[in-house]
Amino acid sequence: MKKAVHFGAGNIGRGFIGEILNQNGFEVTFVDVNSTVIDALNARHAYEIGIASPEHEKIAISNVSGINNKENPEAVVEAIAAADMVTTAIGPNILPFIAELCAKGIQARRSAGNTAALDFAACENMIGGTAFLFEKVSEYLTAEDQAFVERYIGFPNAAVDRIVPGQHHEDPLYVEVEPFHEWVIDESQMKSELRLEGVHYATDLEPFIERKLFSVNSGHATVAYNSAYKGYKTILEGLQHEEILAALKAVQSETRALLLAKWGKYFTAESLVEYHDVIISRFANPEIVDDVTRVGRTPIRKLGYDERFIRPIRELKERGLGYAAHLDVVGKIFAYDDKEDPQSVELQEKLTSSALTDVIKEVTGVTDETLIEEIKSVVKKYAK
Ligand SMILES: NC(=O)C1=CN([C@@H]2O[C@H](COP(=O)(O)OP(=O)(O)OC[C@H]3O[C@@H](n4cnc5c(N)ncnc54)[C@H](O)[C@@H]3O)[C@@H](O)[C@H]2O)C=CC1
Numbered sequence: 001m002k003k004a005v006h007f008g009a010g011n012i013g014r015g016f017i018g019e020i021l022n023q024n025g026f027e028v029t030f031v032d033v034n035s036t037v038i039d040a041l042n043a044r045h046a047y048e049i050g051i052a053s054p055e056h057e058k059i060a061i062s063n064v065s066g067i068n069n070k071e072n073p074e075a076v077v078e079a080i081a082a083a084d085m086v087t088t089a090i091g092p093n094i095l096p097f098i099a100e101l102c103a104k105g106i107q108a109r110r111s112a113g114n115t116a117a118l119d120f121a122a123c124e125n126m127i128g129g130t131a132f133l134f135e136k137v138s139e140y141l142t143a144e145d146q147a148f149v150e151r152y153i154g155f156p157n158a159a160v161d162r163i164v165p166g167q168h169h170e171d172p173l174y175v176e177v178e179p180f181h182e183w184v185i186d187e188s189q190m191k192s193e194l195r196l197e198g199v200h201y202a203t204d205l206e207p208f209i210e211r212k213l214f215s216v217n218s219g220h221a222t223v224a225y226n227s228a229y230k231g232y233k234t235i236l237e238g239l240q241h242e243e244i245l246a247a248l249k250a251v252q253s254e255t256r257a258l259l260l261a262k263w264g265k266y267f268t269a270e271s272l273v274e275y276h277d278v279i280i281s282r283f284a285n286p287e288i289v290d291d292v293t294r295v296g297r298t299p300i301r302k303l304g305y306d307e308r309f310i311r312p313i314r315e316l317k318e319r320g321l322g323y324a325a326h327l328d329v330v331g332k333i334f335a336y337d338d339k340e341d342p343q344s345v346e347l348q349e350k351l352t353s354s355a356l357t358d359v360i361k362e363v364t365g366v367t368d369e370t371l372i373e374e375i376k377s378v379v380k381k382y383a384k
């Protein structure tokens, strides 16, 4: 049986990556710091996924186990040494913390003379997520290890799309997911010959990951921050408000203009409208209760230079295209106040203790003075 190691036994890990790996006949070892989940995986070696649709289909997942990387890092190294595939879904901020273990796993393969090709795929909401992981892993590799990686280990970028909301069930392993799913891996960066059913292999990931990130993630975040601003608790509640739906459609329209300008070879205006309409219906799935706080989590990350708002704004501006709808959401992200979210607390503290221009520069990385002034004006407009 083929073996996969997956970092992050959370929502997307169990609710999507685990399903695809299981359907492809893999034995999956989940690596996580959550001992409740890891203990349950080792006790049952199985779990269930529920599909959030009127039919409420259930999918049984088997041949799974877990390792707590805090308590048993050596077991993770051994698992990577014997793996046929390694994936992650732990959040972009956490990737640096697993880099050393990944490097040790690679070194263990090299010491054991295991020259079977292996790919690492980071399945995070991030452009160049696996490349970022590789950069961090490289910090722990010697020149000899690097030569080994060059021959046998691939770090293909990937994009995953499935809405898996926060889970509140008695069973810590049960996970409810939307029916839609899409997993794309950049085949040109792979070393292994393994190809999975249910994964789309592309040689040009960039247009597809940008379409996904700037449509699903920018769109969802637009609904979340607008909903938070108006005091709604769930995405579905917020979407009932016509101004919020209009804000989403305005962001989508700017996104289409950018995607067509950059990637007109891949997409038509009609196909993008269809893609965006499907996304609205996914956000409005009545079977899913998705908290605004989940979709709005980590606002400092989401205000990043290459993230879902600042990057499209920069790229639209460079092309002389409109970006008012994106900019409006940026104002509401700065106003986002969730006492349970450490980044939201940090952002609000920065706003009270430092000059606004400095906070904008630090958080967004923007240096264009005109844009900084525009951001300042929306931040002031929505400051509470
Ligand atoms: N939930 C969703 O709908 C989607 C999420 N994603 C991406 O997948 C990633 C994970 O998201 P979710 O599954 O929603 O989050 P989650 O919070 O449910 O899962 C993350 C898991 O990582 C674990 N973790 C945290 N620090 C760790 C460490 N140092 N070592 C090992 N495990 C650690 C947590 O305990 C948790 O189980 C994010 O990058 C997200 O953007 C991508 C597409 C869809």
Ligand SMILES: O=P(O)(O)OC[C@H]1O[C@](O)(CO)[C@@H](O)[C@@H]1O
Pocket: 125, 160, 161, 162, 163, 164, 216, 217, 218, 220, 221, 294, 295, 297, 298
């Ligand atoms: O995981 P992040 O980057 O915090 O953003 C949450 C996002 O995850 C998703 O659930 C799936 O991509 C989106 O719907 C949402 O925008």
